[in-house]
Amino acid sequence: MRIDEIRNNWTGRFFENSFYTAYDMLDDVENAISKFVDRKVDIFQFIKEISEFDEYAYRLYWGASQKSNWLNTGQNKAYPIIKETIWSAVFEVIRQELVERTGIPFVLIQGERQKVAVAVFENGNVKYKDVDAGIGLVHDEGFTIPVIAVECKGGHACSTCHDGIWGQGMRMKAQFPNSLQAFVTDNNITVAKKTDISTYSTGIDLEWAERGVNNSEKFAKSKGYNALNAQTFSDAIKQCVNIVSSFNKDHWLVINDRYKNTGEKWRDSLDSNGSYVNPKYRHLV
Numbered sequence: 001m002r003i004d005e006i007r008n009n010w011t012g013r014f015f016e017n018s019f020y021t022a023y024d025m026l027d028d029v030e031n032a033i034s035k036f037v038d039r040k041v042d043i044f045q046f047i048k049e050i051s052e053f054d055e056y057a058y059r060l061y062w063g064a065s066q067k068s069n070w071l072n073t074g075q076n077k078a079y080p081i082i083k084e085t086i087w088s089a090v091f092e093v094i095r096q097e098l099v100e101r102t103g104i105p106f107v108l109i110q111g112e113r114q115k116v117a118v119a120v121f122e123n124g125n126v127k128y129k130d131v132d133a134g135i136g137l138v139h140d141e142g143f144t145i146p147v148i149a150v151e152c153k154g155g156h157a158c159s160t161c162h163d164g165i166w167g168q169g170m171r172m173k174a175q176f177p178n179s180l181q182a183f184v185t186d187n188n189i190t191v192a193k194k195t196d197i198s199t200y201s202t203g204i205d206l207e208w209a210e211r212g213v214n215n216s217e218k219f220a221k222s223k224g225y226n227a228l229n230a231q232t233f234s235d236a237i238k239q240c241v242n243i244v245s246s247f248n249k250d251h252w253l254v255i256n257d258r259y260k261n262t263g264e265k266w267r268d269s270l271d272s273n274g275s276y277v278n279p280k281y282r283h284l285v
Contacts (some may be wrong), residue, residue: 002232003030003085010022018060018069018108025053039096046228046232050086055225057082061154072145083152083210084111084132088232089165091150094240098135101241104249107144109134117143119175121259134182135244135254146172148240152181159192162200167202167254182206182245187226189214203264208236 001025032049035041041049059070061079071078088110095106109116111130116137119127126143133150146206149172151165169181187209212229244252263278269276277285 003033013271018071022053022060022071023054025056029053029085033085036089037038037092037096037221039093043090043093043234044230046089047228047233051227054086058225080152080154081156083184086228087150087152090237091135091148094148095135096236097237097241099245101245102249104252105137106135106147106244107135109137109144109146109149111219114144115176116146116149118172119259120255120262123261125261132184135240137249139253145176146179147244148182150184154185154186156182157189157191159190159195161185162191162204166200166203169205173203174257175259176254177256178247178251180205182208182240184208184210187211187214197245203255206236206239208232215224247253 029050036046092108095108098106109131114128115128116136117126118129131149132152134148136144136146142150153161161198167182172179181204183204211226
């Protein structure tokens, strides 16, 4: 699992006491993940066993102003990779349950270790993307088709964040129309309450507030701890297994028309004159 990515990502950061404390907890986290993916404990016990580590990291990240310690220095992977690691374990269990129920050879998606295709071309080229977690199917040509692609975001999930996840989902569905886009965040979802569900439902199929019912007021800047909600994780497992197992393998392998290579390079006109116009509009300019 991705626990080694946490170790590698954290190594070389500011070596203050809080770093050593968190780093020393990783052995217990790894043991909890191993027991969970080996089906020796259920999701409720798993969340219980990783909660000490989660609480320590949560308080370190949210309990002080940004850039005040090694874990909350802004745009780095030190904190987000914790969420990705936990959900990778969850999706490994989802994968196992789906294989048992359907016999379909789903594979685990987890960042660099198993990228997924987002565009395939007639000449055999494939454009890949890292996703934080999920499951996929390996096509006969060797690339992995996303079945559920999961993006994990910590903290403030505003409309801009949702727009990005929606756009990512729409791009994926343009090539693989039956793929599912999932979004994991904390309980600080601040999309306007007047936003209609249709705004994002074409691109986002599943969303989980991993710390339970959305409550933006008590999140983040309070010095309290908003615990991971094991029931939310349990619901996510059930939802994914029930939805995916309702369709056969061919459903998930559907690919829209492959993209055609034109031979023209994207940078050519930008390098030569600083502008680009889509070929279908060039006769108008």
